[in-house]
Amino acid sequence: MNLIRHQLQPSTVEPSLFSWVFILLAGIAVAGAVLYWLLITTEGVYLGRRVVVWLYDITAHRYDNIKEFDDEAEDFFVARPLSYHLRDKPAARVLDVATGTGRVPHYLLNAPTFNGRVIGLDPAAKMLALAAAKLAPFGNRVSFVRQTADHLPFPDCSFDAVTCLESLEFFPSVEQAIREMVRVLKPGGVLMVTRRRGWEAKAFLGRYRSREDFELFLRGFGLLEVNTQPWQVDYAQVFGRKPA
Ligand SMILES: C[S@@+](CC[C@H](N)C(=O)[O-])C[C@H]1O[C@@H](n2cnc3c(N)ncnc32)[C@H](O)[C@@H]1O
DSSP, X not given: OHHHHHHXXXXXXXXXXXXXXXXXXHHHHHXXXXXXXXXXXXXXXXXXXXXXXXXXXXXXXXXXXXXXXXXXXXXXXXXXXXXXXXXXXXXXXXXXXXOTTTHHHHHHHTSTTOOSEEEEEESOHHHHHHHHHHHGGGGGGEEEEEOOTTSOSSXXXXXXXXXXXXXXXXXXXXXXXXXXXXXXXXXXXXXXEEEEOSGGGGGSTTTOOOHXXXXXXXXXXXXXXXXXXXXXXXXXXXXXXXXX
């Protein structure tokens, strides 16, 4: 009986060295996963605008190599749809928000059917420096502005088209950025943006929008003819038109 009572009493178990090592490794793994999510998967968006811009500045020199833009695909999916929308406007003005290393200006200005001018806007100085060097041969048909998307330094109704590719998910406020883009669009002007899709899109907690939600969101700014075009694994293109 004594023996049984003794066995049922709670005993204090000292964690072994093995347990401590396990706890430490698990902690490091969790911290590593959180850091990866914060800095790589969502590119600093939950840490604030300055971190996002800093990350682009320190990786600017590698950006084009990482993206491996395919000239034919960029012409087909970026330059041609825009040129088509601007076909009746020989002196079209285009604003590319979050221009990065100048992807949209580069492909648009190289398209023989486009004769207008492009302004590229981005807050990352090193991305802009690469864009300016790449597009120098186009002279005054292209210019760059260092600025974020939340306050576009242009009067209302200034542009025939506003583009913003692969960037909205990194902005502090997508609402404010779209409001500004619509404000600077001329009546009848076209907006071309991208919606993040694929499994990584859902890692942007609280920021993910389905295709239907995103189209509804854009219509909420008064845009017409809102439609989504499949594009890449991670992005769909979404077009809209400001009422004439
Ligand atoms: C993935 S890159 C896309 C660049 C370019 N549009 C392209 O498709 O190659 C995202 C860009 O968004 C810019 N960016 C980050 N935060 C921004 C903000 N608040 N306003 C405007 N641009 C921003 C970054 O500096 C970076 O150049």
